[in-house]
Amino acid sequence: MALTLDEKIVVAISSRALFDFEEENRLFENSNPATYLKLQRERLDVPAAPGVAFSLVKKLLAFNTEAQQRVEVVLLSRNDPISGMRVFRSAKAHGLQSIQRGVFTQGRDPFSYLRPLGAQLFLSANAEDVTQALQLGYPAAHVYTDSMRASGRHPQELRIAFDGDAVLFSDEAERIYQSQGLAAFQKHEADKASQPLPEGPFKPLLAALHRLQQVDEPGMQIRTALVTARSAPAHERALNTLMDWKIDVDEAMFLGGLPKGGFLREFEPDFFFDDQTGHVRNAASHVPSGHVRSGVAHEKA
Template sequence: MPVTLENKLVVALSSRALFDFEEENRVFDEQGDAAYTRLQLDRLDQPAQPGVAYALVRKLLAFNADGEHRAEVVILSRNDPVSGLRVFRSAKAGNLLLERGVFTRGSPPWHYLRPLGAHLFLSAHDRDVADALAAGFPAARVFSRSVIDAARHPNELRIAFDGDAVLFSDEAERVFQSAGLDAFQDHERHHAARPLPPGPFKPLLEALHRLQRAAGEKVGIRLRTALVTARSSPAHERAIRTLMDWGIELDEAMFLGGLSKGPFLQEFEPDFFFDDQLAHCESAALAGPTGHVDAGVVNGPR
């Protein structure tokens, strides 16, 4: 039978999302491609330090621990193929079973998300993330300054999502931006029984829960999800009803009414958090790995 990634959760990410290549990237910016390649080759036997998405990847791969292939992680990088040698060697040194990678030497790599059937794309490159989102794939720009603690809660994969423009569409956010909080609350109260249209990250949330159901108690790790939103009562009802309509249960929901999300995320300790607003991402990055979702009205026209 031909090899296929069908019915698997597929995450594609750049080398800078998985490993801390910030120093190497500065060499690329200041001295160019040739100097970057030389540096990576000089460090070929020096494993790179974990990057923002390292814990996420390690825990996703743990869902394959019983020998059943449920999750696939693919490197999708603007690196040149030679520099990709260090990526795979660093993965091997960290006991990460990565088998697949696409290296495009500076060309946009997001086109390969479609044949991969990817449920998530993580990158440090703004344009690649925006293009992936425009093509209909859940995608986020990693915050390289995020707090990284790959050792915490080893038996749980914890992922937190913002609501509007992330899990849900930005329909309600547009009302808030154009008419203010009172109009937003009235709009959501009036439409409480009508589910919100899906946002760009609904497919990832669905894939994660399929992964959890498929693994069950067969592996030593479980999924824990949270909604962390600036919504408050009465606008909370529509968000909850929307998730119920989708048949998705979250473990935690935080309706913060505009409070800073960072302190709450410090208690939740996510392996990754996704938000569309840069201010929330800056706050969240102090608590754990964070990705900016360049979608919705607050991020302007595409």
């Protein structure tokens, strides 16, 4: 039987999302490829420091056991193969030796490889790669590499926070808000409170995490949160949608436009996903954050 990644949660991640390669990236952008490659060769045995998405990846991999491999993490990077060697060595040095697959394209667009991987999530520090991945239908986020790192205070609990509209849900309601204002948005959502919202790009990831939550084994647990600018009465449609999907979230924050960063600081997620750059930038000063480059808010940016 051919080896496949079916039945696994497959996460594709770039080098800079997983590890702190910001110094090397600045050299790459301000110098020439030969100088960059020389530095990476010189540092082959120098493990890179953990990056923004490191905690998320480490905790996802903790769901794997000898009996069952539930999560697969694959490196998917514009880096060259030699630099890729350093990434693999860094992973091993930090206890992520179960990361064994990688694609390194030396500058070429890598997102097309999401199709054969069947990825449920793509995390990259390259914004355009994220945009292309989302257009292909894959949950993807542009990792803000200057984000605050995860707190480390919940070593046995994977915590993930999601915005609602244009992330878990479609941007149907957000388009009303952007074009007609808050009052029209509230009326639209109250009128359609019992009608589930269409799926957004990250619904498949939430569904996969929900299935992982059902695993009845000791060890790593999952805690999810919906963190949205919605408030009553528009909260009902969001919750009715989740009930229709038969998916639970552990916490829901209906903030009515309040800045999300302070609330996320208290929740302490390993990662937060939002479609609006203002929310992501506010959150990034408190928690690991990524921009979901989709929906009407992104189109207007």
